Amino acid sequence: MSREALQESLSAVMDNEADELELRRVLNAFDDTQTRETWSRYQVARAVMHKDLLIPRLDIASAVSAALAEEQAPAKVVRGPWRSIGRLAVAASVTVAVLAGVRLYNQDDIVGAQLAQQNSQQSLSAPMVKGPAVLANYSESSDQATGPMANGVLQGQPGWQDQRLPGYLRQHAQQAAMKGTESPLPYARAASLENR
């Protein structure tokens, strides 16, 4: 590499006009004291031209280089594995926290495991339940939610439900009452259905 080319590159770096290649060339050559001296001379010239304040003999770069060289190499080696383990630990604890959060959110400590099982079962036996039933039904029932859910009174839904549900409600109340302890509560429930 010619001296002149390097000096041109140095100049370009100083004017902030160097391309990638020139910057690399300068950085490679920077270990050379001659290059560094040229660099500081250019700096002085530039400071004079721009009328900047300059501390001429301050060579921070070499001081930093020296400090880096003195740094103990083994320290780096030791830190490596611990760091990766540490990262793993952080990742694991975040996962645990998220899982715990989800569990708490579900308030489902007892059936947690069963829930997980159930989910897989349901997806397996999906063909038994008609199609994407859940999604479709949820949207549909949200329409209805404003009706019967709002006031707790069975609305006159035409057709099947209208005929069947009152009977089912009555049958449940009566069965519960029959099977029950002697408490009159299920009877009262059944009677309240008749009053509608």
Add this chain to the structure above:
Amino acid sequence: MRVLPLLPLLLTGLFVLPAQADEARDWLKRLGQAEQQQSYKGTFVYERNGSFSTHGIWHRVQDGSVRERLMQLDGAAQEVVRADGHTECVTGKFISGLGDIPAATARQLDTKRIDDWYSVAKVGDSRVAGRPVSVIAFTPRDQHRYGVELYLDNETGLALKSLLLNDKGQLLERFQFTSIDTTPPDDSELKPTGKCRPVVAADAEPPLVKTSHVWHSDWLPPGFEQISSTVRLDPKTKSEVTSLLYDDGLTRFSVFLEPLKGNAVPDTRLQLGPTVAVSRHLTTPQGNMMATVVGEIPMGTAERIALSMRAGQSDPAPQGKP
């Protein structure tokens, strides 16, 4: 050594908690006994979202047999007479054919089982129908059942008031005595009125349980067991309706399964006070069925049960008794 003064405090804390639970358990035992041994007559109110009614009750225990008459005091005169768990006569629309449920041996409160799914504790003292009562709270241990507060008479152990609460602590229904008298009612008070139609015992032939009527649930809320299963021919639609009854010691729900004869039926969700009804469409090898879950359980739980109903025996382990 500064911890030492705290030690007695900690120890008493340890002992007080089990003592409370034990006390609640004793109360439950008393409740179970009271229902079998105590005669009484009185009036109570029943309130739920959209309904409020008043009722009279006459309950007599004589030589170990229980006889009871209930009469609604406002609106339509609903009346029921029961003897030892059998319904003898009833007014209004009674579902015929229910008599073939095996004679209901009055189930005692199974305190141990209840303890598994509810935390039971005495939470205070109060007064109902002019009598001092103890308040026993049943707090569910999961989100699949409602909480119950029972107000038990200090003298007899009878439940004078019962509240059903959802997970947000909102009141779903109230059952409360307004007056009670522990003198046994006499024969005239237990005699049904003329409008009370006797319940005829259903046809003696045992209900046919074909394989097409065998059902199981892939998922049940923990603690619930099937306590009965019946197949009934609906007189109107001529279709066979399978009904299953489940119980966790305190709460019950029913599942009804009915074949759909080519009708397109929308799925439904309905809440009537404490009672929820969820209908879901099922496609089975025998054709389209409608599964309807009815009970005093949260909507989400009912929905999940309805979606988990399957035809046939459960393969790994049979759920409950047939």
